[in-house]
Amino acid sequence: MSSDTKARIQAVARELFVRQGVRNTSLRQISDRLGITKPALYYHFASRDELVRSIVQPMVEDIERFVAQQAPGDARRLLDDYFELMWRHREVIVMMVRELSTLGYLDLGARMFDWRRQLIILLLGPELTQEQHIRATVALGGMSDCTVEYAHLPLDVVKPLAVAAAADALGLARTAT
Template sequence: MARQSDTRARIQAVARELFASQGVRDTSLRQISERLGITKPALYYHFASREDLVRSIVQPMVDDLERFVAARERTPEHDAAGRRRLLEDYFELMWRHRDVTVMVVRDLSTLAELNLAERMFDWRRRLIVLLLGPEVSATQHIRATVALGGMSDCTVEYAHLPLEQVKGAAVEAAAAALGPGTPS
């Protein structure tokens, strides 16, 4: 059993690397199996299809984001320190999954194939409510979108730098984007 899970993990690691560098659509299962030195039928033993393989790589991020937002909704913090913690923790979550974000951004059709687009917009809307409350102006909503989206972009654009260097600057910029009129 351990050997099966090792092979499965190796397949996911190689696929993640190829998907991020070439895009999901431009990476064949044959390329993945050749890189691993296994047959395509052996790959199909572990994953029924390319979509199944992609889903297995993306699902941990989906699950983590859902748990993150749901946990924050159960114990919201509405003061400035709580908002800052939310931004910091969100950044760290996105940093852990930056390879998946690169993969998805490189081939946006992955969002549609896995029905992720609406879920991502839903998480963002829920995070905005946690940051600013349920009643926000269009300007506040735009600022929060810039804050959250900018932090996510930084996890990809600056992935080659140390976490501490990127996180501090990204969270500070996100907090500034929220603006001085952020409700407490």
């Protein structure tokens, strides 16, 4: 029962954070929306910061696992899988884009740059020209941006176009689909 309440709190908080921003969402708004008292909310999360971290942490863990499990190889498959990962966490990405201070939670700014560097090496290898590095940054950043900008569209509409554009930015040859 307790984990169900915790999950409901996180779901309502995520929705409000995405719509209003983290700073503009009070714990009172969250508890009122759930029909629980503020002390009941504090039983599960000691602070708004703890609640935000609990929402962001699954994305962090998924990205870290994804990056750690990748091996150099099929760049298109990596782009495809990376897009799906970002799509699953698009609400958290929206929270971060809407309110950049969210990047301070779990030191996300530095971690995101590190993940991107690791993914670029997996995509193109460790010896990159400046042009390749810039193209890879555009490819990965553009795909992440598409998960936010086009979150209202179906995955099967956005993903093929975003992955193809990323592959084009990287200079990967098109393959028949």
